[in-house]
Amino acid sequence: MSSDSTLEGWGRRPVPGEEVRGEDLERLTEGAVLTRGLGRSYGDSSLPPPSVRRMPATPLADRVLAFDAETGALRAEAGLSLREISRVFHPRNWSSPVMPGTSHITLGGMVAADVHGKEHHAHGCFGEHVRSLKLRLADDRIVECSRERHADLFRATLGGMGLTGHILEVEFSMCPIDSPWVWGQTRKIADIGEFLERLAEANDRWPYIVGWIDCLTTGTNMGRGVLHCGRWATAEEAPAGTPPEKRKFTVPFEFPQFALNRPFVRMFNWGLYTKQRKLSEGILHPDPFFHPLDAISEWNRIYGPAGFTQYQCVLPTAAGPDAPRRFLELLTRLGGASFLCVIKSCGPEGTGMLSFPTQGTTLALDIAVRPDTQKIVDRLNEALIEMGGRIYLAKDMFTRAEHFRRMEPRLDAFLEVRSRWDPERRLRSAQSVRLMGDPE
Amino acid sequence: MKVALLGGTRGMGRSLARLFAERGDAVCLLGRDPAELERSAEDLRARGGKQVGTVPCDLLKPEGFGPALDAASGQLGGLNTVVITAGMFAGQEELENDGALAERLLRANFTNTVVFCEEARRRLLAGGGGTLCAFSSVAGERGRKPVVIYGATKAGLSAYLEGLDHKFRAAGLRTVCVKPGFVKTGMTAGLKPPPFAGEPDAVARRVLGAIDRGKPVVYAPGIWALIMLVIRSLPRTVMRKIGF
Ligand SMILES: Cc1cc2nc3c(=O)[nH]c(=O)nc-3n(C[C@H](O)[C@H](O)[C@H](O)COP(=O)(O)OP(=O)(O)OC[C@H]3O[C@@H](n4cnc5c(N)ncnc54)[C@H](O)[C@@H]3O)c2cc1C
Ligand SMILES: NC(=O)c1ccc[n+]([C@@H]2O[C@H](COP(=O)([O-])OP(=O)(O)OC[C@H]3O[C@@H](n4cnc5c(N)ncnc54)[C@H](OP(=O)(O)O)[C@@H]3O)[C@@H](O)[C@H]2O)c1
Numbered sequence: 238m239s240s241d242s243t244l245e246g247w248g249r250r251p252v253p254g255e256e257v258r259g260e261d262l263e264r265l266t267e268g269a270v271l272t273r274g275l276g277r278s279y280g281d282s283s284l285p286p287p288s289v290r291r292m293p294a295t296p297l298a299d300r301v302l303a304f305d306a307e308t309g310a311l312r313a314e315a316g317l318s319l320r321e322i323s324r325v326f327h328p329r330n331w332s333s334p335v336m337p338g339t340s341h342i343t344l345g346g347m348v349a350a351d352v353h354g355k356e357h358h359a360h361g362c363f364g365e366h367v368r369s370l371k372l373r374l375a376d377d378r379i380v381e382c383s384r385e386r387h388a389d390l391f392r393a394t395l396g397g398m399g400l401t402g403h404i405l406e407v408e409f410s411m412c413p414i415d416s417p418w419v420w421g422q423t424r425k426i427a428d429i430g431e432f433l434e435r436l437a438e439a440n441d442r443w444p445y446i447v448g449w450i451d452c453l454t455t456g457t458n459m460g461r462g463v464l465h466c467g468r469w470a471t472a473e474e475a476p477a478g479t480p481p482e483k484r485k486f487t488v489p490f491e492f493p494q495f496a497l498n499r500p501f502v503r504m505f506n507w508g509l510y511t512k513q514r515k516l517s518e519g520i521l522h523p524d525p526f527f528h529p530l531d532a533i534s535e536w537n538r539i540y541g542p543a544g545f546t547q548y549q550c551v552l553p554t555a556a557g558p559d560a561p562r563r564f565l566e567l568l569t570r571l572g573g574a575s576f577l578c579v580i581k582s583c584g585p586e587g588t589g590m591l592s593f594p595t596q597g598t599t600l601a602l603d604i605a606v607r608p609d610t611q612k613i614v615d616r617l618n619e620a621l622i623e624m625g626g627r628i629y630l631a632k633d634m635f636t637r638a639e640h641f642r643r644m645e646p647r648l649d650a651f652l653e654v655r656s657r658w659d660p661e662r663r664l665r666s667a668q669s670v671r672l673m674g675d676p677e
Numbered sequence: 678m679k680v681a682l683l684g685g686t687r688g689m690g691r692s693l694a695r696l697f698a699e700r701g702d703a704v705c706l707l708g709r710d711p712a713e714l715e716r717s718a719e720d721l722r723a724r725g726g727k728q729v730g731t732v733p734c735d736l737l738k739p740e741g742f743g744p745a746l747d748a749a750s751g752q753l754g755g756l757n758t759v760v761i762t763a764g765m766f767a768g769q770e771e772l773e774n775d776g777a778l779a780e781r782l783l784r785a786n787f788t789n790t791v792v793f794c795e796e797a798r799r800r801l802l803a804g805g806g807g808t809l810c811a812f813s814s815v816a817g818e819r820g821r822k823p824v825v826i827y828g829a830t831k832a833g834l835s836a837y838l839e840g841l842d843h844k845f846r847a848a849g850l851r852t853v854c855v856k857p858g859f860v861k862t863g864m865t866a867g868l869k870p871p872p873f874a875g876e877p878d879a880v881a882r883r884v885l886g887a888i889d890r891g892k893p894v895v896y897a898p899g900i901w902a903l904i905m906l907v908i909r910s911l912p913r914t915v916m917r918k919i920g921f
Pocket of ligand 2: 683684687688689690707708709710713734735736737762763764765766785812813814815816856857859860861862863864865
């Protein structure tokens with residue numbers, strides 16, 4: 238293999254490395270320090286530590302091992318993608334219980350990041366639905382863990398970013414649906430105040446909720462945007478047949494750095510906003526509702542050669558009802574030329590020891606990497622720490638170890654479990670070297 | 678359709694088996710490892726496969742081919758399609774340094790694949806015809822430095838399949854020779870993908886179309902038909918100079 242090969246996360250910040258794909262995960266993970274799925278985490282969580290180059294990747298290990306059509310229990314190899322799960326099971330009125338913003342992710346990645354979706358306030362993280370995991374441990378043993386067996390290992394693995402073991406198989410409960418179509422409602426929102434009100438109101442009514450904020454609008458209209466709510470359509474509402482496969486577009490090349498300058502983005506956002514009707518409701522295709530960005534392959538190229546990062550944090554309810562407004566003010570002030578920000582409510586903390594969500598509001602925005610990116614992230618993190626919030630590891634590339642420690646009182650408990658199962662810290666990633674002081 | 682497939686546990690064969698099963702064809706997986714066969718069969722069933730069987734069959738043990746095809750036919754209540762994707766790959770250096778490996782690869786990819794096709798041919802013709810599909814390679818189109826031995830096995834296989842097609846099509850045997858370009862499967866893991874590398878699912882969709890239409894030769898991904906047109910026309914002196 239060529240020595241100049243690189244690996245990167247979705248944010249396109251490459252490091253030296255190469256992935257080895259194969260169907261046989263047991264063989265592939267033997268002696269390995271980290272496993273990756275489809276590389277959809279933005280930062281360095283799926284990248285090897287500096288001293289390691291080769292790492293296993295799971296996408297070819299994608300067999301469904303058992304499906305019980307009575308209970309909805311599904312067991313599969315860790316490389317099976319959410320996209321494939323939806324394609325196969327939606328027509329049979331079963332869905333993954335958690336639907337994140339992209340479907341190009343593997344079961345292993347869904348467990349390791351303990352992913353959440355528009356339904357977090359109603360369904361919790363993916364880990365809440367996981368029954369059992371087959372893991373290869375740091376000492377190369379293979380064990381099955383669950384809430385009953387090796388419960389500490391199980392809880393640390395949900396959201397543990399691959400640092401507790403290589404996930405070989407995942408068993409989880411699928412969620413019954415009435416049809417593979419979505420009934421959705423879209424509402425134009427005037428400012429952040431209305432946003433928070435509408436989010437709270439929607440929480441009891443809709444299982445799927447997400448808001449898009451135009452980050453370039455400041456002043457009295459700060460926080461204006463669009464709120465999307467939805468649920469699975471009933472059999473009566475649903476059109477005949479299953480939703481057709483959507484056509485995809487590909488971003489054909491890397492955009493030059495100037496493409497996303499402010500005037501352009503402002504125009505784009507203005508167009509999005511004004512074209513939106515005040516309130517509309519009806520049947521929707523599930524793909525654009527759940528995974529709008531999947532319609533464009535390789536859209537991460539629009540951020541140009543320097544790549545980008547995503548800043549996603551959660552502001553706990555305890556930080557006060559005004560916290561999202563204050564944070565958004567800081568965001569818009571710092572700029573960073575991000576143009577859209579996603580806003581969502583989170584439900585309570587779940588089973589995963591280091592899982593991201595907690596009761597409150599989460600904000601997420603893309604930041605093109607510039608010389609001042611580190612400074613922007615630092616500033617945001619300082620404000621976040623003051624509010625008692627935390628960041629999402631699956632999106633992070635720039636947080637400093639000392640900031641991470643201050644936002645994660647749960648870290649010690651997590652490290653204790655790691656010490657129990659992996660005292661030498663054999664299992665590690667570029668991210669854990671950066672944030673947890675693991676050996677390079 | 679009633680399909681017997683040797684090589685359906687991994688790679689392009691796995692993708693192809695899923696397409697057959699999902700659209701309701703009866704499928705019998707042939708392969709060397711019973712536990713792996715059962716896991717793959719369960720995958721096909723969970724994806725909606727109604728009739729899925731398994732039969733042990735090792736490409737390195739030709740005496741088992743006939744009985745395996747008979748067992749598959751027994752399980753599915755007849756056969757009208759036989760597919761073989763099973764095959765071996767090894768780099769040229771490795772094959773030059775390990776005579777036993779080279780001998781095994783020659784046997785698996787050429788001799789035994791032809792013997793398997795012969796067993797299938799007899800049975801399909803006896804049943805009034807059907808489709809025989811085998812995976813050769815673009816590596817068989819020209820002698821090339823990185824695939825001297827592997828390419829030779831595929832050249833031989835392609836020639837055999839073409840002859841078979843000429844001789845038996847009128848009698849009802851449709852032969853489909855698949856010539857994949859570089860496809861990102863376990864077989865090519867660790868090799869640097871060239872431009873136009875394909876994904877196994879997309880290749881399988883293309884192959885399924887060719888099987889349905891009885892197309893004698895199919896390149897997959899399709900762009901390789903053009904690439905090979907160019908490579909076939911390169912003068913020998915040029916081929917000798919270039920490294921690929
Ligand atoms: C457009 C877009 C939208 C997104 N929306 C959401 C969202 O709404 N909610 C959300 O929660 N996330 C979201 N994400 C993030 C994404 O869901 C997570 O990063 C997920 O982990 C990616 O899965 P993957 O298979 O690509 O894993 P990778 O990115 O390859 O790996 C992610 C982490 O999982 C670990 N891992 C992967 N497989 C295994 C395994 N078999 N064993 C052990 N560890 C493993 C890796 O080591 C790494 O730490 C989004 C990402 C994108 C690009
Ligand atoms: N990938 C490419 O780029 C490429 C390019 C050109 C041509 N091809 C050809 O296309 C075909 C399929 O390739 P692929 O990439 O899909 O391969 P693959 O992923 O390596 O899968 C090979 C399949 O063949 C089976 N097999 C191997 N040896 C066997 C044996 N002795 N007995 C029984 N089964 C055996 C394997 O079964 P087990 O699970 O038991 O191992 C597996 O199911 C091969 O003939 C290959 O030469 C591939």
